[in-house]
Amino acid sequence: xxxxxxxxxxxxxxxxxxxxxxxxxxxxxxxxxxxxxxxxxxxxxxxxxxxxxxxxxxxxxxxxxxxxxxxxxxxxxxxxxxxxxxxxxxxxxxxxxxxxxxxxxxxxxxxxxxxxxxxxxxxxxxxxxxxxxxxxxxxxxxxxxxxxxxxxxxxxxxxxxxxxxxxxxxxxxxxxxxxxxxxxxxxxxxxxxxxxxxxxxxxxxxxxxxxxxxxxxxxxxxxxxxxxxxxxxxxxxxxxxxxxxxxxxxxxxxx
Amino acid sequence: xxxxxxxxxxxxxxxxxxxxxxxxxxxxxxxxxxxxxxxxxxxxxxxxxxxxxxxxxxxxxxxxxxxxxxxxxxxxxxxxxxxxxxxxxxxxxxxxxxxxxxxxxxxxxxxxxxxxxxxxxxxxxxxxxxxxxxxxxxxxxxxxxxxxxxxxxxxxxxxxxxxxxxxxxxxxxxxxxxxxxxxxxxxxxxxxxxxxxxxxxxxxxxxxxxxxxxxxxxxxxxxxxxxxxxxxxxxxxxxxxxxxxxxxxxxxxxxxxxxxxxxxxxxxxxxxxxxxxxxxxxxxxxxxxxxxxxxxxxxxxxxxxxxxxxxxxxxxxx
Ligand SMILES: Nc1ncnc2c1ncn2[C@@H]1O[C@H](COP(=O)(O)OP(=O)(O)OP(=O)(O)O)[C@@H](O)[C@H]1O
Ligand SMILES: [Mg+2]
Numbered sequence: 377x378x379x380x381x382x383x384x385x386x387x388x389x390x391x392x393x394x395x396x397x398x399x400x401x402x403x404x405x406x407x408x409x410x411x412x413x414x415x416x417x418x419x420x421x422x423x424x425x426x427x428x429x430x431x432x433x434x435x436x437x438x439x440x441x442x443x444x445x446x447x448x449x450x451x452x453x454x455x456x457x458x459x460x461x462x463x464x465x466x467x468x469x470x471x472x473x474x475x476x477x478x479x480x481x482x483x484x485x486x487x488x489x490x491x492x493x494x495x496x497x498x499x500x501x502x503x504x505x506x507x508x509x510x511x512x513x514x515x516x517x518x519x520x521x522x523x524x525x526x527x528x529x530x531x532x533x534x535x536x537x538x539x540x541x542x543x544x545x546x547x548x549x550x551x552x553x554x555x556x557x558x559x560x561x562x563x564x565x566x567x568x569x570x571x572x573x574x575x576x577x578x579x580x581x582x583x584x585x586x587x588x589x590x591x592x593x594x595x596x597x598x599x600x601x602x603x604x605x606x607x608x609x610x611x612x613x614x615x616x617x618x619x620x621x622x623x624x625x626x627x628x629x630x631x
Numbered sequence: 632x633x634x635x636x637x638x639x640x641x642x643x644x645x646x647x648x649x650x651x652x653x654x655x656x657x658x659x660x661x662x663x664x665x666x667x668x669x670x671x672x673x674x675x676x677x678x679x680x681x682x683x684x685x686x687x688x689x690x691x692x693x694x695x696x697x698x699x700x701x702x703x704x705x706x707x708x709x710x711x712x713x714x715x716x717x718x719x720x721x722x723x724x725x726x727x728x729x730x731x732x733x734x735x736x737x738x739x740x741x742x743x744x745x746x747x748x749x750x751x752x753x754x755x756x757x758x759x760x761x762x763x764x765x766x767x768x769x770x771x772x773x774x775x776x777x778x779x780x781x782x783x784x785x786x787x788x789x790x791x792x793x794x795x796x797x798x799x800x801x802x803x804x805x806x807x808x809x810x811x812x813x814x815x816x817x818x819x820x821x822x823x824x825x826x827x828x829x830x831x832x833x834x835x836x837x838x839x840x841x842x843x844x845x846x847x848x849x850x851x852x853x854x855x856x857x858x859x860x861x862x863x864x865x866x867x868x869x870x871x872x873x874x875x876x877x878x879x880x881x882x883x884x885x886x887x888x889x890x891x892x893x894x895x896x897x898x899x900x901x902x903x904x905x906x907x908x909x910x911x912x913x914x915x916x917x918x919x920x921x922x923x924x925x926x927x928x929x930x931x932x933x934x935x936x937x938x939x940x941x942x943x944x945x946x947x948x949x
Contacts (some may be wrong), residue, residue: 388703391736398733406721467717471778474681475734476706631685 392481399472400484400492407459408493416549417454418497421447424560436509441596444503445589448526449556452494453534456486457548460538471595473630483535483622490531498523511596518604519595524602526588532618533584539625559585570602584614632695632787634659634817635680640689642675642841649675650686651841657819657834659785662812664832665821666932672841673821674714676787680819681711693786707735710784714791716771720764724755724774727763728781730742735782742781749777752807776804780811787811789820793827805831825929839936852931859925860900862905865892867917876914878907892920896930 404504407413424446463469472482502523504513513519537552560566562576563585569577580586594600600607637658642650657663671797678684680691682702691698696705718727725746732742750756753773763771772792779787788932793801808818808831822828823827828835829849836846845852866873874893878886883895884900897903900923911918 394736398730402719402722402730405726466720467713467715468719470683470713471711471717471734473683474706474711476703476736477734478703542907592838620689630683 388478392477395475395477396481396485399482399487399492402454403459403486403489403532404492407489409457411543413454413458413493416458417451417493418447418500421450424450429513430494432498434462435506437511437596440501440505440509441592442589443504444498444523445526445563445592446560446587447501448494448523449530449559449585451497452490452527452530453532453537453552455490455493456534457552458545459489460486460535461543461545461548464541465543471473478503478628479495479623480619483532483619483626486538487528487531487535487619487622490534491513493530494527494531495523498527504620513596514598515595515604518591522588522591522595525608526584526592529584529588529611529615529618532615532622536618536622536625539622539629540627558581562586563589564601565589584611587611587614632659633657634661634694635663635742635819635913636690636692636695637676637680637692639680640676640679640685640691642672642679642684643687652689653838653841653843654689655836655843655846657817659817660815661833662808662818662820662831664828664835665819665838666822666823666825666828666835667838668823668936670740670840671838673838675841676838677711677714677790677819677821681709681788682706682738708785710779710782710787712775712779712787712789712792716768716775718763718771718774718778721762723760723762724750724777725776726758727778731778732781737782745781745783746777749780749859751779753803769796772796773800773803776807780807780933784816786817786819789818791821791823794822811883825927825932829927837932844935853925853927861894861896861930862900862903862907863889863892863894863920863922863924865919865921866911867919871895873914873916877910879906880910882906894924 377398391477421443460469463472475482506513537555538548540548540551542548562579563583563586564572564580569580569586569590572580585603587607587610590600590602591604591611592605594604602610633656635655637653637655640650640653640791641648653672653676655663665676667673671866675684676820679686680693680698682698682705685699693705694708698705718724719730722730727741728746728749732746737745747756749907755770755774755777758766758770763774766774776789776792779789787808789808793804796804805827808820812818820831832849834848835852837852839846864877872888874886874888877883877893877895880895880903882897883906884898885896887894895903895907904923906922907921908918910916
């Protein structure tokens with residue numbers, strides 16, 4: 377009985393993956409160059425960062441990892457909160473909701489486009505670091521894993537927020553910013569976690585950006601607040617929680 | 632096996648009961664029409680049958696698959712044409728079709744062949760590589776239809792397929808639906824257009840306020856109200872509006888103007904004919920034509936739904 381169910385599930389994997397990939401490609405063709413995505417996904421983190429970095433006279437080696445982390449946070453989580461409310465408004469979202477695919481695949485496909493978007497955008501701070509400041513990366517493998525996991529984590533966060541059943545992009549965006557902006561300050565991007573007061577250190581544990589930033593810091597400087605493997609595991613847990621949460625919310629709001 | 636099997640479906644929204652315990656089934660290859668005024672519950676029914684919305688209670692099966700528990704299997708065999716033409720404006724017709732086909736896991740060769748075929752049928756082939764933004768309403772509607780067919784469905788849902796379209800688009804769409812039916816595809820369509828339901832459907836359900844008021848072939852539905860009859864008459868001087876006068880003639884229960892003719896409803900045909908002739912003579916008019924008619928599906932509809940025969944309805948069923 378169970379094995380038939382599992383078998384059926386396995387035979388469906390190619391179809392589900394193909395559909396997820398089709399959804400991601402559709403988002404790329406339509407939304408990557410929309411002005412509000414460029415503003416909130418690229419310009420916003422850049423200006424944010426400049427506002428903090430300029431005049432602080434910090435070592436670029438210490439700044440670049442943080443810049444990468446918040447660039448990914450903003451770019452990865454900016455596609456779905458724009459595309460999904462728009463698609464609700466023009467009713468193309470009904471196509472996705474009525475397709476012969478699981479809700480998890482829909483969530484995954486949507487997140488995939490934010491993920492790929494931020495992989496490309498992350499090259500900007502990475503490139504600035506290498507070309508302008510000649511920063512050295514110590515663990516290229518950890519850096520790659522960090523960028524992949526962080527991108528996927530925040531892309532799924534964007535999809536999760538876009539579950540809120542509105543046709544208004546601004547509504548999702550302002551809710552998301554209510555979370556994204558504070559994350560920057562509590563995650564050790566500008567102020568190292570070890571120098572935070574105890575309450576700050578505890579709050580920092582709740583933020584996925586903490587672990588993303590820590591892992592990226594580690595791949596640059598070789599030192600970290602937690603261990604890189606712990607960062608990695610916790611990021612994966614965040615991805616799974618966001619994915620499951622999104623799956624649940626999209627179902628709930630469709631009743 | 633029935634294509635669709637609906638049992639005691641209820642759908643309650645916080646402010647309104649959209650569907651109140653409806654049951655029906657649709658046989659394979661049948662063209663089944665859902666006829667009802669605005670807000671009757673037509674779209675809600677389609678949303679439940681396609682698994683977009685969950686019913687409050689009741690069950691629906693698509694070719695034996697429960698839409699709630701075997702959603703994917705149930706959906707695999709269906710094509711859906713939503714009420715709004717929900718196409719991607721930033722993509723071309725070709726990209727729209729490819730994307731839809733990929734959602735249904737149609738192989739590359741198959742989806743390209745099918746898309747060329749559909750684009751030609753729906754007269755969009757020349758425009759296949761233009762962005763949809765800027766297409767006319769009719770073109771978008773035809774593309775929506777094509778997207779609903781790209782996975783070669785066994786069951787097609789059409790939510791008001793022809794509403795607000797010109798004659799040419801209407802004809803293309805009706806032809807396609809009839810062709811599909813002849814190849815054994817089951818069609819579930821909603822409409823407020825009584826003539827469309829009458830022409831196309833094997834069976835029609837009349838739905839109002841979330842309740843199915845009647846369900847039968849158009850022919851037999853008309854038979855249920857045989858007592859309602861009407862005549863259509865036209866006078867030579869069509870520029871003068873005589874509606875208010877003819878509606879006062881004895882034996883006339885109701886009257887409306889259809890183009891340059893008057894349609895008079897009665898249950899006493901000989902009396903009304905006599906009255907009309909007298910009226911013409913008295914007013915110096917010549918009767919140009921006079922036709923007696925049996926009940927139309929519209930008459931059934933109005934009788935069953937309890938709607939008033941007013942201008943509003945005539946618009947709704949344009
Ligand atoms: N998401 C919703 N939330 C609340 N009420 C809804 C919702 N969807 C539909 N309704 C209500 O359910 C009833 C049936 O609506 P439905 O859209 O099914 O009608 P319809 O027959 O398709 O009408 P139309 O001909 O105008 O398309 C209406 O009273 C409508 O206001
Ligand atoms: Mg409707």
